[in-house]
Amino acid sequence: MRDFSREELLAFLDEAAQFEGYDQPILRGKVMGSLFFEPSTRTNLSFSSAVQRLGGAVVGFADAKVSSTAKGESLVDTIRVVENYCDVILIRHPLEGAARLAAESTELPVINAGDGTNQHPSQTLLDLYTIRARRGRLDNLKIAFVGDLKYSRTVHSLIETLTHFDNEIFLISPPTLRMPPEFIEELDARGTAWREDEDFFAVASDVDILYTTRIQQERFPDPVEYEKVKNAYRIDRASIERIGGNVTVMHPLPRLNEISRDLDDYPGSAYFDQARNGVTVRKAVLSMLLGVPRT
Amino acid sequence: MTDATEKAAERRPDGAPESLIKVSALREGTVIDHLVAGTALKVLSVLGMRFDGAVMVGLNLDSRKAGRKDIIKIERRELTPAEVARIALISPRATFSIIRDFKVVRKFTPELPELVEGLIRCPNPSCISNASWVSSKFTVLRADPLRVRCHYCERSLKKEEIELL
Numbered sequence: 001m002r003d004f005s006r007e008e009l010l011a012f013l014d015e016a017a018q019f020e021g022y023d024q025p026i027l028r029g030k031v032m033g034s035l036f037f038e039p040s041t042r043t044n045l046s047f048s049s050a051v052q053r054l055g056g057a058v059v060g061f062a063d064a065k066v067s068s069t070a071k072g073e074s075l076v077d078t079i080r081v082v083e084n085y086c087d088v089i090l091i092r093h094p095l096e097g098a099a100r101l102a103a104e105s106t107e108l109p110v111i112n113a114g115d116g117t118n119q120h121p122s123q124t125l126l127d128l129y130t131i132r133a134r135r136g137r138l139d140n141l142k143i144a145f146v147g148d149l150k151y152s153r154t155v156h157s158l159i160e161t162l163t164h165f166d167n168e169i170f171l172i173s174p175p176t177l178r179m180p181p182e183f184i185e186e187l188d189a190r191g192t193a194w195r196e197d198e199d200f201f202a203v204a205s206d207v208d209i210l211y212t213t214r215i216q217q218e219r220f221p222d223p224v225e226y227e228k229v230k231n232a233y234r235i236d237r238a239s240i241e242r243i244g245g246n247v248t249v250m251h252p253l254p255r256l257n258e259i260s261r262d263l264d265d266y267p268g269s270a271y272f273d274q275a276r277n278g279v280t281v282r283k284a285v286l287s288m289l290l291g292v293p294r295t
Numbered sequence: 296m297t298d299a300t301e302k303a304a305e306r307r308p309d310g311a312p313e314s315l316i317k318v319s320a321l322r323e324g325t326v327i328d329h330l331v332a333g334t335a336l337k338v339l340s341v342l343g344m345r346f347d348g349a350v351m352v353g354l355n356l357d358s359r360k361a362g363r364k365d366i367i368k369i370e371r372r373e374l375t376p377a378e379v380a381r382i383a384l385i386s387p388r389a390t391f392s393i394i395r396d397f398k399v400v401r402k403f404t405p406e407l408p409e410l411v412e413g414l415i416r417c418p419n420p421s422c423i424s425n426a427s428w429v430s431s432k433f434t435v436l437r438a439d440p441l442r443v444r445c446h447y448c449e450r451s452l453k454k455e456e457i458e459l460l
Contacts, residue, residue, distance in 0.1 A: 002449070074428050097423040097447020116421045118448055182451045 001121050001157050006164040010138075013129055016284035018294060025055025026292050033086030034060030035078070036113070037093040042253060042275060043113045043122070047090050050282035059085055079105040088289055091115075109289035117151045123252055124157040126281040127211075130274045134248045135208055138162075144170035144204050146233050147213035147258055149179040154252040155213055159183055163190035170203045171196040174229045177215070200233055204243045210235065211250045212258045236260035240268070250274060324348065324370040326392040327382065329358070334386045335365035341381045341459060347371050361388075379405045381414055381459055387439040407435045415443065416458045422448035431460065 004012075032051045036044055039062070048058050060082075075098060082089060083106040091102050092113040099112030099119075114120045132138050143162065145155050149171055159169065160183065169192055171179050178196065187194045197203045204210065215230050217223075234257050240247060251259055251271040263269050287293060330338060332355050339352065348370025358364035373393055374382070382389055383405045393401040413430045424431040424447045432446035441454040 074426070075423070076428065093423075094421070095423040095426070096419060096421050097445065097449070100447050101423050101429060115423075116448070185451070 001119060001124050001161045004161070004164075009125075009128065009161065009164060012125065012284065012288070013132060015288070016125070016129055016281045019280050019283040019287070022283065022294060023053045024295055026295055027051060027054040027056030027286060027290060030056040030088070030290055030292070031086040032056060032058050032060075032286070033082045033089045034058050034062075035082065035089065035091045035093075036060070036062045037064040037091070037098070038114070039063065040092050040113065042278065043092065043120075046275070046278040047111070047113065047122075047282050047286075050279050051286055053279070054283055054286065056286070060090070075101060076105045079110075083108050088286065111285065111289065114153060117153050117156070119157045120153045120252075121157060122278070122282055122285055123154050124161050125285070126274055126278045127154070127158050127250065127252075128161065129277045129281050130250065130270050131209060131248070133273070133277065134268075134270050139166045141167045141209055142170065142207040143167050143209040143211060144172055144207040145179075145211045145213070146172045146200060146204075146235070148177045148215045149173040149213070150177040151216055152213045152252075155179075155211070156183055158211070160186060163187060163192050167192065169194040170207060172198070172200050172203060172233070174198060174232045176225065177229060177232075200239070201242065206244050207247055209248050209250060210240075210243075212255075213252065214254060214256055214258060231257055233258060234260060235263065237262045237266060240266065320397075321368055321370060321394045322397055324368065324372055324394050325374055326394060327367045327369075328364070328390045328392065329361065329386075330365040330367065330382075330389050331386045332356075332358075332361070332363035332365055335367050337385055338365075338367060338382050341385065342369075342374070342378060377414070380407070380411065383407050384411065384414060384441065384457060384459065387441055407438050407441075410434055410446065411443065414460055415452075416460050417445045417448060417450065418452070418456060418458060419445065419448045419450050422450070424448070 034044065034047065044062055051058055079089065079102045088109045088111065089102060089106065090111045090113050091099050093099065093115050096116035096118035098115045099110055103110040112119055112121050128138060135141060149155055163186060169187060171194060175198060195203055212235055217226050235249065237260065240263065247268050249259065249263060249269045249271065253271055253275060327338065335352050335354055346369060351368040353366040355363050356366060379391060387407065388404065390402060390404050392399045411433045415431055415433045417424045417431055422445060423429055424445065433443040434446055436442040436444055436451065442451060443457065444451040
């Protein structure tokens, strides 16, 4: 996301809005190679839905165990083979930088569907899209991130991108899951106001956006450490009322206990919007990268 | 070091360290000056510790500019661009003097390229650059104090976190 300017982001979001409900088969004859070296439900299905709603097709795998990687094939070789089967490559990989390496190995456009704990650009675009749809702007907002700020690539990617805009950022996490220092330095370097705290209620009052994340068990090498923090924050209707009414609640999903079911019908809950907006945004990404505009 | 230089050094009553490593004392070779104090041994390690001629190392010498500095003088050796780049990563303000027939024929302070390839190991075990078939790449964000960012995993490193390959 570092490569995008503020103007490019805003222009993309404007274009993406044109894809809401747009299902014309402009990608007929185009094939997306979908390489999921790490499990995914939402991103995988969302991209598959987007390409098929625009008339394109999908080839690929959803589990590295069934790919040639299990036989020891290098990522570069896999890309050099798969590029013959498709027009655009979608990749999720547990190693950070894998998507960039893939992009350097082929002339085809490559979409990063998540690389380790590093970036998740299409999630960031749909998050920005959702924030703008809900709040009408991307500046002058108080945005609180809650939960796993250490390992969440969704949060890293979004925070980094939000430095293009003028907002106040609140970072709420257990001490062991604090935002890594390089991202804090980036906030400072870009002049973004931020505050860090362990106590949700100490800083969350009057925020506009509450972006919660799942504590990701799979990122913890030590299960004991996971047990200590897995229920650190649980947002429910009462906690939203306590911090003040008009807040947009976001979550990249899947959720465990971080968001109570009693918030599902709260008007500010936007996490299922995010899932819907994901398809819209990904249609726009595919259209742009494949050079096939709307008709 | 020539005998003449050694004798000259012995004659200095105040023992001024810089007199021990006068550039003119080297017939052929390279003088690496203005190394950050304490980095000379690391630089020698980067150069592989294999030398044909004499090597003289001055540690923690007085420096008008930096207070303290290290100097290395290497007889009969000119460094490759890759070696110069490695040393610049360790000590960004180091100056290199190429000596031929006792004269400085070239003096330069190397500029780090925007992208440093194959010189730094990314400390992130989850970075794709640590796979055996990938050459590491780092973007130089700032030369002094040095700050680099892994081209692949995007982790930024301070100078003290940098491990050279």
